[in-house]
Amino acid sequence: MALPDGPRSDSSFQMIQWLTQPFEFLERWSKQYGDMFTMHLGVIPPSVVIADPEGIQQLFTGDQFDSGFGNAALKFTLGENSLLVLDGERHQRQRKLLMPPFHGERMRAYGSLIAEITRKAMAKWRMGGSFAVRPYLQGITMQVILEAVFGLHEGPRLQRLRGALNRLLESTSSPLSMGVSLLFQEDFAPWSPRGKLKAQLSEIDELLYAEIRERRTEGKFEGKDILTLLMLARDEADQPMSAQELRDELITLLIAGHETTASTLSWALYWIHALPEVFEKLETELATLPQDFDPNAVAQLPYLNAVCQETLRLYPIAILASPRVPRTSAEILGHHFEAGTRLFPCIYLAHHREETFPEPKRFRPERFLERSYSPYEFLPFGGGNRRCIGVAFALYEMKLILTTMLLHSRLALASDTPIQPVRRGVTVAPPSDLRLRVLSTQASRPLVML
Ligand code: HEM
Structure with missing residues (x-):
């Protein structure tokens, strides 16, 4: 059976639009073709985009899909054992091994560490000065991963690893480098994009293997x-x-967990400072925290939670969840798909359906206090057996960093000009010129956490 209809423009042209203006691309074609259509992106096999909650439910609950197979392009960087590229029993085994450290209750161990890393980073602020929000938050979330996930402490190994990881993330984040590395997958000459990536990965591997060997x-x-x-x-x-x-899982956790959290936090800080009513409500809620509050109390604040959810809804960092590829065949929304078809739950379009989220372009955290949404309507962390394993970690980290910053300082947007999302590798993020001005570094009150 034929694939659902979709844009008919040249596949290279679709690829360029997808890489440079993904939201415009999706909105334009969903207006014309509805909640399910097929994109043709350059040399990549056809990709079917699905935004209808019922269709997404079928993808998340069906047991006839593989995903790792569809993520094969990531193997070069993440390795053969990465959770993201595995399927079937091996995927289940790795997930079982990886999940317990990310359990909600374990998060408590990282609370003070996250707040401490944030305070250290804030100590570098100059009153009246300004800072670029995304790179600054990337510094914090990188340090959180290095200390809480990799368990490294300040020293030569941590410094070398931080430098090498930053270089790796920079070289994989631009739309151009992404397009080029997709086109030249077999070229390993030292000056080629793949060759450079290979050299960067060797340096990281050497440091990680040394750490693992030493501990053993x-x-x-x-x-x-x-x-x-x-x-x-x-x-x-x-x-x-x-x-x-x-090694493969550490690199996966870093790539999946560092920039995603930093970009979401950057959006949250933008909305909080662009919309005075959001700032005031949040400030009132944070004032209800007792003097020496427990980090878990922060995780329970309803308005802060709604601000984080609305941030993840409006510009989800991952536009698409991992592809669901039928092993034999599948029936989705009454449409028959052959084995091997790449079916993508579209997080961005699901979050922008007028029927589910009225006035979808408006940042309105209250919508998350007024009603609850099904996991097929609101899915910033994907779903089913591939749901992000870092959900609890990411939300906890976001809430603690925001609370620490808001209680310890007074910030303002450096410019009134509205900002537009930009492509960063496979994710979409706020632009690097988003800046905040430091009006005061006085804590509204001393922050003591147990
Ligand atoms: C705001 C931050 C984050 C967002 C928006 C996010 C989003 C996502 C999404 C959309 C997926 C794909 C799920 C699917 O296909 O159904 C995913 C998978 C994954 N995420 Fe996250 N993530 C975030 C933070 C993290 C963190 C902090 C970690 C760990 C440190 C992490 C680790 C992973 C892993 C390992 C997978 C692969 C799961 C699998 O294939 O079984 N993520 N994430």
Whole structure:
């Protein structure tokens, strides 16, 4: 059966539009073709976009889909054992090993660390000065990953790794580099995009393997970091993860968890400072926190939670969830799909359906206090057996960083000009020229956390 209708323009032209103006591209074609259409992006096989909640439910709950197979292009960077590229039993095994350290209750161990890293970063602010929001938050979320996930402390190894990871993330984030590396996947000459990436990855691998080896030989397993927990984890056959599996999952957690959180936080800070009524409501709610509050109290604040949800709704960092590829065939919204078709739950379009979210372009956190949404209507972290394993970590981190910054300072947007999202690799983020001015670094009151 033919694929659903969709834009008929040249596939290279569709690819350029998709890379440079993804939201405009999706909105234009969903107006014409509705909640399910097919895109043809350059050399990539046809991609079917699905935004209808019923269709998304079928994709998230069906057991006939693979996803890792559709993410194969990520293997080069993330490795063969990355959760993102696995399917079937191997995916289930890795997920079981990876999930426990991300359980909601375990987050408490990271609360003080996240607040401390934020305060250290804020100590560099100059009153009256301004800072570029996204790079600044990327610095914080990178440090959180290095300390809470990798379990590294200040020292030469952490410094080298931070530098190498930043270079890797920069070289994979522009639409141009993304397009070029898709086109030249087999070229490994040292000057080619793949060759450069390979050299960057070798440096990172050397540092990560050294850390894993050292911990194993010295039996250093007393830390509360996620790497320690992963090294101690055992599968059903009582087997630990190999060094290569650990390396692949660490890189996956970094790539999946660092920039996504930093970009969402940048949007949140933008909306909070662009809309005075949002700022006032949040300030009133934060004032209800007791003097020496527990980080868990921050996670329970309803308006702060609604601000984070609305931020994730309006400009979801991942436009699409991982592809769902039928192993045999599948019936979605009455349409028959052959084995191997790439079906994408479209997070952005689902979040912009007028029927579900009236006035979808308006930032209005109250909508999350007035009613609840099904996991097929609101899906910033994807769903089903591929749902993001970092949800609790990311939300907790976002709430703690926002609270620490808002209670310790007074900030304002450096410019009144409205901002537009820009492409950053496979994600979409606020532009790098979004700046905040530091009006005061006085805490509205001392911040003590247990
Ligand atoms: C605001 C921050 C974040 C957003 C918006 C986000 C979003 C997503 C989305 C949309 C997916 C694909 C889910 C699907 O296809 O159904 C995903 C997968 C994943 N995320 Fe996140 N994520 C965030 C933070 C994190 C963090 C902090 C970590 C870990 C440190 C993380 C680790 C992962 C992993 C390992 C997967 C692959 C899951 C699998 O394939 O089984 N993410 N994330």
